[in-house]
Amino acid sequence: MAKAPVLTPQADDFPRWYQDVISKAELADNGPVRGTMVIRPYGYGIWERMQQEMDARIKAAGARNAYFPLFIPQSYMTKEAEHVEGFAPELAVVTHGGGKQLEEPAVVRPTSEMIINDYFSRWVQSYRDLPLLINQWANVVRWEMRPRVFLRTTEFLWQEGHTAHATYEDARDFAARIHREVYADFMENVLAVDVVLGRKSPAERFAGAINTLTLEGMMRDGKALQMGTSHELGQNFARAFDTRYLSASGSRELVWQTSWGTSTRMVGGLIMTHGDDNGLRVPPRLAPVQAVVLAIKDDPEVLARVRSLGAELADAGLRVEVDDRTDVPFGRRAVDWELKGVPARVEIGPRDLAAGTAMLARRIPGGKAPVAVDALASVLPGLLEEDQALLLRQSREHRESRTTDVATVEEATAAALAGGWARIPWADLGPEGEKRLAEDAVTVRCLVAEDGSVPVADDAPGTLAVVGRAY
Secondary structure: OOOOOOOOOOOOOHHHHHHHHHHHOOOEEEOOOOOOEEEOHHHHHHHHHHHHHHHHHHHHOOOEEOOOOOEEEHHHHHOOHHHHHHHHHHOOEEEEEOOEEEEEEEEEOOOOHHHHHHHHHHHOOEHHHOOEEEEEEEEEEOOOOOOEOOOEOOEEEEEEEEEEEOOHHHHHHHHHHHHHHHHHHHHHHOOOOOOEEEEOOHHHOOOOOOEEEEEEEEOOOOOEEEEEEEEEEEOHHHHHHOOEEEOOOOOEEEOEEEEEEEEOHHHHHHHHHHOEOOEOOOOOOOOOOOEEEEEOOOOHHHHHHHHHHHHHHHHOOOOEEEEOOOOOOHHHHHHHHHHHOOOEEEEEOHHHHHHOEEEEEEOOOOOEEEEEHHHHHHHHHHHHHHHHHHHHHHHHHHHHHOEEEOOOHHHHHHHHHOOOEEEEEHHHHHHHHHHHHHOOOOEEEEEEOOOOOOOOOOOOOOOEEEEEOEO
């Protein structure tokens, strides 16, 4: 009888495969309250690496980190009508505290536009205070009816940026800079996810925004995942909170604003973009462990060389873990590291030691080959860069192979239901066609220009709608 696979094959049941990976790779567990999650150390290590890479890019764009309260007075949520309408079904509201009914209920933060704008209105006095560029790393709560770990959870972790500017042009350009230089750069060059950059259709915009820029990734089952968004808020929130500045000419002017965010949803995107039937495949630039050095046998000389090699690889700048748990069967340990998607596995036993070699297993392209153990510190960094490039190339090839140019709503729906994306001229689709797509749970993921750039307006000539089913 054939041995049962460790994971449900993707082709058999992709959602079950996804849950299997999260469990078997020890990324997360379901929390005690429906829709919450417990992120385990290895999963949190991946999130920490995401944070580090993103935070450096955010700071390079000029934003500084701050923190705002988790609880927001309910009255704040009524100040911008479109915003509160968009979030009303997802709100969690605290009515009692300290054994007493609260004088005013408090909303558990679903996003921070409201409370941050209250403080922006106090902090901004003059044009000299602008631009004001703030980022927050925090948790948020949005009551989720159909939870799925990392993709849609009632509580999740994220960063949210909020800025105030003197002019529309400055705010527009900063939202685009975050979209391109922070998010796209991170997702393509670290996550190795080939994202499509575009603008949301009016129906899909963030509640209260005048424009939303998005990054859409195609998962291995052909569905889309919104990986991050950057919003032009115009003056909607400034008007609601009367956030004004004294211009150089002495007039009182409303600020122009942006907000932008990414979340632990990116961990789900990482799994579904790169994972295979053997588990995760983590891009080397992201991986919390880039190489693991395993001792095959409980041999003093083997253990000594494994530990010294771990130190040599760490000195070469790699993130390394030494696995000398020889009381655990070698096969089980090898499978566990493969499930976790560690890019390089270096295996050393007595015969390898005698030959001066190690067996190098590369998770991303697959395969194993002996390598001179003394050469690993100089050879491995270059191989990891090759593997990083391969993942991005595979992500791009997958998206391109499953994207079809169509001319009608019916063709767009068929392409999406067949497990891919469609591109259709926005002039031929429009809001009415978008409503027809929704009848089959198909959405306009974003609007793009014919050359793949982001359109300057919804109705810009040659604008295409990218259409697909989504998580």
